[in-house]
């Protein structure tokens with residue numbers, strides 16, 4: 054039986070509200086996101102503008118939308134090297150459904166891979182928030198690095214397993230300068246780079262660069278991993294698809310000769 058217009062309306066108005074949201078209002082035949090009808094948004098704004106609007110609640114300025122768009126592109130893929138891509142491809146090979154492979158890939162995020170963006174944003178935001186009105190970048194950066202050294206913890210957003218200089222980080226910082234999107238957080242990140250390069254010879258990676266810029270764009274650190282995910286999803290999807298259509302199902306990712314067993318020698322149960 055078809056639902057009449059009145060009863061459809063009641064679906065949305067009857068009873069005490071149990072959920073609260075400031076993101077999207079849904080009415081019969083009308084969907085309003087952050088105050089804008091989705092009919093107006095579709096075809097008029099870019100995907101990155103929609104991401105900005107959803108997460109921050111306001112439309113970005115043109116330069117902010119160009120910056121976020123570049124950040125999302127910079128997160129998109131890093132070949133088969135990251136643990137998340139490997140996990141997703143292993144699952145695809147085993148015959149898991151696409152959404153399960155992607156979920157498996159996302160679950161491989163950790164402090165060494167993908168998790169660094171949020172850690173870095175949190176650290177930069179806390180540091181800037183708790184600093185006085187004057188910024189002496191050199192000593193702020195030195196204190197920042199000292200705190201990590203004291204705890205023997207690696208600084209999130211710096212160093213890379215494959216790159217001495219992460220080409221994405223260099224490009225995104227250049228764009229942020231061009232788009233006038235560099236603020237205190239990126240300045241602090243750049244100052245930290247000076248200090249850590251001096252002592253360890255390592256540079257900022259893409260998470261470190263983007264964490265400064267996203268913080269300067271006003272994104273709360275709690276949104277960092279989510280924004281990384283938005284950028285990385287197309288990469289993960291293409292890897293899962295490639296694995297499924299190009300490689301033999303349930304392929305051997307390595308030979309048995311490559312597996313080294315160093316556990317207990319063979320033994321008898323005895324005495325049971």
Ligand SMILES: CC(C)(COP(=O)(O)OP(=O)(O)OC[C@H]1O[C@@H](n2cnc3c(N)ncnc32)[C@H](O)[C@@H]1OP(=O)(O)O)[C@@H](O)C(=O)NCCC(=O)NCCS
Nearest residue numbers: 164165166167169207208209210211212213214253258260
């Ligand atoms: C990415 C990462 C795991 C690479 O680690 P790695 O390959 O073991 O790094 P390296 O062996 O090249 O490190 C060389 C030296 O720099 C140090 N180092 C590397 N990254 C460091 C960091 N972020 N902070 C402080 N010191 C760091 C290492 O301890 C090592 O010092 P040592 O020679 O005195 O022992 C590491 O840099 C890291 O944990 N970075 C922070 C997390 C992060 O940003 N991840 C996202 C990567 S895109």
